[in-house]
Amino acid sequence: MGVIRNFIYILSFALILITLQACKKDKIGFQEDNRIQQEVINTSKLRVINLIDMNQVIVNNRDSLTNFIQDDGSGQNYLKRTRYFSLNGRLGKTWNIPQAILNSTKATDIRLEANGPQLSIGKVSFQVKETDTRAKDYYVWTSEKFVEPDYPQSRVLEIPRDETGPQRAGYFKIRIINLAAKIKSSGQGTTPDTEDLLDQYTLSYANGDAIHQRTSQIAQGKWSEYVEIPYGTYQFRVLTSDQRQLPYGQNPPVAETTAAVDPATSSITERFQKGQYISFAPIKNYMPGGVYTIVISPRSLNHYMDEGGSFIPNFQNAFEIIEDIAPPANITLAHLQAVNALPGSSDISLRIAGQIINQIAYGKASPYQMFTKGSYKLEALDANQKVLATTDVLLDANDNVSAWVNQNAQGQTQISVAHNNLTGYWYVPGGQDNAVYNQITQLFPFNARFFNFCPEEPYLTFAQRTGEKIGAGGGAEQQYYTEPAAFQNLQPGQVINRYPYVNMGGAITAPFNIYAFQSKPNSVPGNWLPDLKNISGQDFIANKDLYTVRGNLPTHERGYYSVALIGSYKATSPAHKPKIIIIKHNQ
Template identity: 35%
Template sequence: MNKINYTCFGLLLFSMMLLFQACKKEKVDFETDNRIITQNRINSTVRIINAAGFNQVIANGDSLTNFVVRVPNSPNSQQYPGTSYFPSNGQLGKIWSVPQDLFNAQETAKLDFMTKSYVPTLAGNVKIDVKNDYNNPIDYILLPAFAMEGQPEVVPVKRGITAPAKPDHFKIRVINLSGSIKNPGFNSSGRLEDLTGSVSLAYADGTLVDNRTSNISVATRTSDYIEIPYGTYQFKILMQDGRQMPALGSGLDAITLIDPPTSTIPIDLMNSTKQTYAPIQAYQPGGIYTILIAPQRFDYNINELAETSTTYQNSFQVITDNSPAANNTYFRVQGVNGFAGQNVSFKVDGKTIASNLAFGTAGTYENFIQGNHTVEAIDASGKTIASASQVLRPAQNYTAWLYADQSGQLKCLL
């Protein structure tokens, strides 16, 4: 009898263990999704470049932004509720890639742009029909027609998507949509200068970049794309008489303080730094960029108390036309002659990167693929007088310094 009871008890325990294993659920790790955009929306080929400062948009009769107006200087004056299409603050920004789901079966969409603010603005509504064409990506540039003359409210421009022919280069072009400014600002320093007419793309030292990006008129509007070796550049826009056009400062949405008669950065009401702002920016290999010229909003001093008013002035901004991949391939290297005894040349893996450099001078940067490389300093007779070998990493800039150490021996330091 006892044996039967023990056997039944053992079977009962075994059955309970099986039941417990069958009911045991797998643990699931729950993580907070901190992404601003959580919906998987595919972008169309249509992009809106909002140079007019609109903050609200309606698509096909449906509001995509929040249409919320805050009282200035209130505790929540900078807090705006997000929406499905604009989750960060519920307002239209400078650049908007229009999602594919807003287009109908004919690949068209109706967009209505406007500005809602506590203080009335001169900007009216702009309504446009946009077309999604995968073979012809289009930027619709919204201009502040209320503040300028000589341009329509909307200018459609084809956008380049073809990668540079040379993979270590980037493409760049100029779009000139400048116009005469209505009600130009003025203060004790003078009246707002006239920055209308043809423009040219230049490097930081004023050297013109290419004939194809020079003398771009308002009638021409758009230059061809040109290819330039990747790197960090400070491009400038020059008028025909050599005057420099200002750029927007610290990002596309910034309002920059300018001196009206010179468009330079002011010190105070009557004094200027005599420096015109132009951004220093990295241009990635495979990247495609547009320098857009159009009137934008600026502040200027109106008295000695640093109080300001606003005006529009023709200016430029750099817009990225594609999403270039991270540079995991190329690095840049130049040679510098730090030896006073003679002129030298530099080679990387047998390829000359600089010739006949005098003491204290540097060659231009050249691009190479990351990996182990040998850099040589060559004298006038073609003899290698110093060299260095090491692994050179991508997305880096290197300088090969030729110098003499304390014993007088020539060394090449990367």
Template identity: 35%
Template sequence: MTMNIPVPPVIQRLCAVTVCMFLILCGLPACKKEKTDQIPDNRATTVNRAPSATRIVNMGGYLDVVANGQKLTSYVYKSPNDPDALKYTGTPYFPEDGRLGSTWMIPQDLFGKNGVALMKFDADRANGSLPELAIKDDYSHPKDYYLPLGQQVAEGQPDYVIVERGMAQPSRPDHFKIRILNLCAQPKESIFSPRGPVEDLRGPVTLAYADGTLVSEKTTGISVAQKVSEYVELPYGAYQFKVLTADGRQIPGAAALSDENRLIDPPTSTIGLVSSGAIVSGNLTFAPVFSYQPGGIYTIVISPYNFSYLASAEEQRSGAIQNGFRIITDVSPSPNTTYFRLQGFNALPGSEAVSFRVNGNMLMNKLPYGQVSSYSNYIQGPTRIEALNAGGTVLAAAEEQLRPGQNYTAWLYPDATGKAKIVLVANDLSGQLYASGTVNNGSNSGTTFKQVREDYMFDRRFLNLSPDMPYLTCTFSNGLSAGRAAVNLQPGVPVTEQPYIRGSSLYFLPYEIMAYRSAPDVVPGAWAKDITVLTSDRFVARRELYEAVGRGVPTQEPGIFTIALIGRTDNLAPAAEKAKMIIVKHNR
């Protein structure tokens, strides 16, 4: 027999309160706030040291720094055979690896009340050390102390050179500033390479673009006595600046991302290589492709550096001192969140000279068929691009949300019906690419990917703009595949996934580019004999840059290019409108 005993209301309320308190106490850990101060700090150092206005630019490979009698680095000489020869412990002033790098902004706390710091710089046993320097700090006149290779390896080279660093921003926010500093010197020791002695690259120097045309009178003929030129302002973008001697010979770049580009042919300073069992010159002088950003300020310094050369056909290497150049950033630019670059190309057969207009402003007026415009800079955001005929009528238009830091080409071309269209293509001038590797580490074995950057690119992109070629496949000589990015290209449809065919910096053999009429299931297809074959020397901008100084003309030049098929394959098409492959270079 079950009895229902009534519970008094007071007891009911007490039970309810007890249950609620129990639930609240159980829920407290779930409501506990995360303590942000427990997040690990991965910075190499957390000490906030205010920088001075004085910088060390280390051209001579100095590693050790002593300031006011205090050792700031952890460098000690180690035998090259030591397995830990490259391992050093970070220090408060050099937290990365305890050694002086290529540039160092001296902290304020190292200067005494008189604004002077006594500093001594040491290198390895080969380069020796510098006497103690009294370095002065002057906030109103920022200075760079350039430390070139010492007198042990270069004749008459000073221990240091003081150069005032420009801090004033460019007059136009989408421009950058650049100058050259001439610290050329004669190597102290001669070498005896199979190809001959090191050539003499001393004397006045001149800054030039990739094709050898001069940048400015202000950066032309700068002597060792004058040392430094004025800054000049240029539109931001990707440039391959070259440094020329008084007679037009090219001075090699010294700071290369790839070791092969530091390998010189001593008598010509070009990139040396082995071909058919012999040491030869590749006829190309290394000069990096570099992205100069809006608001940045840069110095190109020419000074003696350590290079390598081939001592035998078995690729045994030895060292040589030669004058080379490096790019030094004087003022680091802010991230480009404002500007993009744009150019136009007229691939519309039968059109009179067309004009390109961007958001109502003229990009290029009366651009002939088969020609590309120069670049202009624009502010990111919604963008309307129009192509107009000679009478001002809009032939085609495209509207896109264009992003900062990008490089674009607007291609005007005809579709299958003959109607004019614009296809906008983003060009990758960064040199960034992903490299894969295999890791065999027990349970962590597998494939890894890392982002790497190249500064000497042979990048080719293919584009089909001919309405008479439903599918285009481009190959190298004799139908040799050029890669997936050149297969079955449809009119006006650019490849966007891995669009570039990237060659090697040692890609010195001549080659051809051929056009084929292909199909989705037929590759490469039938050779289009009516379309002229492109030869690799077409990628050389100005042969006279080499011929004028008695040098061999290279098989090609580095850069970022688009090869586009334009025109008609119709037998009735005028000769000027016949289909052909054209080359557009996107870096200067």
């Protein structure tokens, strides 16, 4: 009997194990793979760069790799995915060619077409081939319908691509490719008054300074070497030989400018008006380890056809940023600069981790220095290396910090640490629980934060001459939220960290001025300080020659700025009396 009972126990235990194992297998079946691209596709070292809105791909004259479905307006069939185009079944800006479509000689024939409501841009056929271990790009850059036929480069240009990152830590690599051509003066996609921008081109910083000799005066159909630049926030410009700015290869962001491009000046315009002399060029964070190409080619840009605000396309030579190597996440490096706002001082220095940022003139900012994340002691030094003030700062990866050396209300030297936001992200308060939809991204920002570094002004407010608050009004005021504390009743040395920025954008055509007021907590804006020279939007322009070459100045220049009242009424030197200064944080 005991034997039978033991057998029953063993049998029951075995059945339980089998049941549990079966349940375990069943649970695996409920797992889902939600990745858009589930298949692992090995890519070659070849890449197609599509600059003219082609969207369909055929290889070897027979195999269609895209969906060839025209949108019927429902938005459903347009997104039919294919094996090699798993996002929406269509060719985008860049395409890494799979190894599977190359033949035994590591080559294949490709034909690109456009299927949809685009302007008629025809078809283009070319062969791609791997010849060695070096990566190559095939730039499909123009439609012959919109350019004169005397360009020196082929319609599909094979250009080597660098797959090695920068040699120096904290740097990125960049180059320039000139695929410009002479735009036809008449026909679909052109207007008779289109500005002629065909030239040699130079890659420059926002102030017009060339970034390197090797990326300057690049001729038509040629490309430069890569150069290494410290990571940071840049607004690169592409300039002709006479310093005219090229527009960017996509239309200005409507949410930020409500604008199009004037063909005669290649600058932003509003509502069928003349161009306002400010060209759209995105402000972007270029991260350590990234590799980038800036390419110039004929592009379709919107311009106004009537006063009602209707757009039509117009071709013009414009530049675009192509990512050759995506940068890894920056988990180590931060930026810090020093600003001398100390009245009565000559050149001062800032010491951090044994490194000295030297000879910062009064009212000026030092270049940014790179540091690894961590806690640091900051020391402000006079010309004799005497310590004037100290403070501690915690730097995290990707931080951008300005250390303002100034004087507090008691006349003592202090260091005010400001963490700058150069990301382009702007938080919009609202009712979302997790804030996923409570932020917007700016490509063309005009953002400023404000400081009071005058020890004799206990409360300072920045406002327009009439006392109206500064910043964009109307709908933009709701979209780019700023708390009044960012520019009202600022105390000496105070750093506002909650919603510290003011969106100064608004209309491209609207001029503005900023005045300083002596205010009180219960009286805003207070009394205007007439002895202080106000600043205008045009005071934000670093190099006016970049604009007067076309005949006039814009109302302002986009970028990230700090605006501060510095100086002391007790200073003996007129240069150290109170005045408003502007520090620009992007290059």
